[in-house]
Amino acid sequence: MSSQNDHHALIVNYLLGRLSETELESFERNYLADESLFEELQEVEDELIDDFASDALTIDQKLAFEKYFLRSSERREKLAFATAMTERAVAWQKGTLVSIETPARDLSSVELFDNSNSKQHLMFWQGSVPAWRQWVAVAAAVLLAVVIGVLWFRNRELQRQVITTDANYARLRQEVDAQSKATAETKAELSAEQQQTQMLESQVEQLQTSPPDKIHDTIVNIVLGIDYLVGATRGGEKKVKTLAVPANARLVRLTLNVAASSFESFNILLRRDGERVVWRRSGLKAKPAGRTLNLTIPAENLLPGDYQVLVLGAPPEGDAELIGRYFLKVERKRATK
């Protein structure tokens, strides 16, 4: 257990930039050679972000997190997600607690009188009773009346609270229903996105486990020239480039020629049938000589169909700007025997 904790602490310190140069070198050598360490690092990274979002890091860790860890834009996006998710979860927890703490509605079982000694009480009143005892009895009756009155008011108050809680509950239910209705339209679309994500994961697994064979055409290269780029503002003639992917291809390399622009960084979205994003890359830089962008995609992600390759210029600040798009038609060649 202790060695597991040490290992976990080592990864945390790596992510927070708190390893010595020797430790760094040793860690990274192992890391590059070991896929399981890569997966573990991703898990620890996510947990670190969650911990920061919920204020669970030590002061030293917080400082290192802000100063070192958050330099990456991808990590800042992950932190935005963790923060939103934590806020949502805390709100959900409070909502849950309210429903758990709803007062019990059945108050009828409260017993105010004990009648077991009623006969004795009758005999007591029928006999000769001294005056002081009568006064005590009157005082007791008055006290009893007061107690009954207080209990009655308390009961009414509780009932009012129950009614208010019911009304709040009904209102919350209505809000939830309305929200569910609003999301229903996008639900199908988002499910499709999830399926796509699962498909991508299985494709990656398949790539990792596929046995060697005697296949050629493993890598397909395709160049999309500037004449194929349809601009976002001034338009242009739509030309569709056909990409024939051999059945046995594993990687497709797209070389995109873009017009010279002030952007230093580009984002690429590959959309199938104009809707689904099947691949994305951000932070690509055009090579200075030819203003070309290179993109490598596992071939299994490219099913036959029509695609658009969206090229967005990413300014240092603010939203990315659509520069233009290429139109691509993907065909799959049959396997040759």
Place this chain on the structure above:
Amino acid sequence: MAIDRSQQQDLAFHALLDWLNPNRDRAADDYVRLHRRLAKMFEARGCLTPEDCADETFNRIGSQLIEGKEIRTDNPTFYINGVARHVLLEQWSKPVQEQIEDLPAEKLPQDNHRELNEKQEKERWHSCLEKCLQTLPQESRQLLLEYYAEDKTQKIETRSRMAKQLGVAAGVLRNRIFKLRNSLRGCVATCLAR
């Protein structure tokens, strides 16, 4: 006959794959996996464009190979690590301006316009998150919400309790949360990109 830059890059890429593994399928798999790991490593070391740094590392090795350099090693990852360290040192020695461009928003001078944008951005985040949460099965949604609502200063106790309730080992729970979180994050990113 002279070859252009694009052809040279292709040659370098093919040489790299041959060096990674003589079997092309295996080489392509290795390339995808190593590129992913390398980009993550560059990100951890403060490279502002980790994917680019990983590309640059592989480009350099490919170029060395087509120039005739014979790289003998039992484990290519050790050599890749060495080249990556050089790329990293060069990144660090670049002018500081590039880093300023990518500073977190809160570290940059604030103005009203930015605050308004941040507010709108936050609303978009929550809206997308809500939509995406609704697409998860009830059990998964509840698991994630419980995980994010937990007191993380006592996470060992809380997570072992959650794992016990689900009847799974703590490691399994951790992995399940990891996958759910990734799936939800992907959904939110897609929603925000629209």
